[in-house]
Amino acid sequence: MGLRVGVVGAGQLARMMIAPAVELGVELRVLAEEPGMAARLAATSVGDYRDAATVLAFAREVDVVTFDHEHVPQQVLRALVDAGVHVRPGPDALQYAQDKLRMRAKLQEVGMPQPDWAAVASAAQLQEFLDAHGGRAVVKTPRGGYDGKGVRVVSAATEADDWFAALAEDAHGGQLLAEELVDFRRELAQQVARRPSGGIVAWPVVETVQRDGVCAEVIAPAPQASERLVEIAARIGADIAAGLGVAGAFAVELFETVDERLLVNELAMRPHNSGHWTQDAAVTGQFEQHLRAVLDLPLGDPSPREDWAVMVNILGGPDQDSLEDRLPAALAAHPSAKAHLYGKAPRPGRKVGHVTVAGDDLDDIAYQARAAASLFLG
């Protein structure tokens, strides 16, 4: 009997685990939310990931359970662990990606650099935080945010009144997370993988470019990053991996401040958009590494195979029907581009694919990647 990994969720992250699973001889089984999703080729079950019985039945057919997303409820995760299932990352680590207040408290405990923050339970407390931070702050709902949702920059406490009202009954008693508005030079991301028995590897830190709160492109490694900055980023990643007990590949989103500090912005407890470049341009890609990590296999070399790689996301456009129709033009114009299509309907703003180009001339590959991605747009 071979190795069997079960993935809860059938989005593009699960889809992108299929290729390395096939190569490594690992059997991938996916619990899909519905038929026809991105990871449909490996979908062996369809069911509700919020239902413990459904997930438990799925888990019995695999050696380890991992995730396409961070939304599986804690009580389901705990039920799996109680039943003896290997859950990687486990509920303790996943809670920090599920709840930003817990994340901030834990990162503080582990001694990670981060923006000033506070849990605020009322407009008055938020105003106090604003007053102490120059009158502006970032306010976040502790749960459920992604791709810029659940995040607001406010300059008056009343701008969060609706959130206070909506969250009054939640686990934190209606507390929101208030964060210092960081004066950052750019955003970076650190990819790390950790196996349960302890090995940790870090890819070189990358620069991420956000547009409307969504990752638009990634440059790997981060240009003009000093050796010191690269080392600090890797150290932060490794400390979080160990301190939070992560198992699998994951990403730490960082701010590089104008005074050259690194501050932790967000955590993603899974392979992440900022690491897609590794598929084509690192010796070991993040999806292969994730499978190795959750199976507690030895981790692979994270070294880049090329000097530079640029990854550009393809987002659905207003007039788009089929990405496949655009494939010939994109491939013809950019023979070195690696196109990744997720098999999803291209609804506006939805991540439906990405393009990576790697090489030794950053200006050229950035041009190629952006131009190729643009040929998929409506």
Add this chain to the structure above:
Amino acid sequence: MGLRVGVVGAGQLARMMIAPAVELGVELRVLAEEPGMAARLAATSVGDYRDAATVLAFAREVDVVTFDHEHVPQQVLRALVDAGVHVRPGPDALQYAQDKLRMRAKLQEVGMPQPDWAAVASAAQLQEFLDAHGGRAVVKTPRGGYDGKGVRVVSAATEADDWFAALAEDAHGGQLLAEELVDFRRELAQQVARRPSGGIVAWPVVETVQRDGVCAEVIAPAPQASERLVEIAARIGADIAAGLGVAGAFAVELFETVDERLLVNELAMRPHNSGHWTQDAAVTGQFEQHLRAVLDLPLGDPSPREDWAVMVNILGGPDQDSLEDRLPAALAAHPSAKAHLYGKAPRPGRKVGHVTVAGDDLDDIAYQARAAASLFLG
């Protein structure tokens, strides 16, 4: 509706098309000989590839039909073409891989350099060929040979008596192929891809090392190959692609003679073991290129991503039960090794996986690849 490629045969070549199909957003459908084969994840039908009705029914669900092997009979291929199915490579090209006498005649017509050869219908004719070539020759059955089977080096015509007897009734009236025993320095292989509308790309020529008639390892590009030799090899590949009307990725096995000529040894009308290194170490791997070629999409850049790559096959051993059990030790000792396991029972002598290592120090990567592969052996 997306692009759909149907593959007849579910061995490791079909399996290795799965990863690039998923990445490109191509739906791969496989007609398997039986359940549980290497490409089982993509198997949508099980049936006999020698039965035209079975293959036709399979072909109706896809945009183009291609192959894991070259054994689909000509009458089945012709029935597909007659029914309007895109068959790539088509029957005209495939016949040259199915029949070595036709291949030799066609290569002669196209003007390709090859060993002296003759069709011999009797021991007397074979003896005549032997007498004209120093008393030794290679004798091949025109059909059905692979991995050294159907090939003999003989020094007396009687050594082929059993083959003459067995083949007396076949399409060639019992003719065998006699070939000059080439005094070669080494064996090379040229990977090429051609799309039906005409584009051709060639990877750099590689050195192949055979053991007992089976490919043991591949060094890419071929060490100490002059620019002239690389150009000639690519030219031979392109001329065969165009001259024989190939569609898809394929391989030309070559002898490099002691007097520095290149002679065509064999053709494989499909992705080939000698091209597995491209998966990990070329911008476009042979399996992705094959999908692009058979779909008549623009072809990708075949450039290597690293100075050198070494691929070593993993063959089943006498005492082996599970390759997966060996995976931890191999991955631990060789973090830069890319392991590819085919999900096949490791019967002795059977190709069950391979390892590729790429980098800038050929001695080191050859050591790493051989050592990693050896850790999978019984």
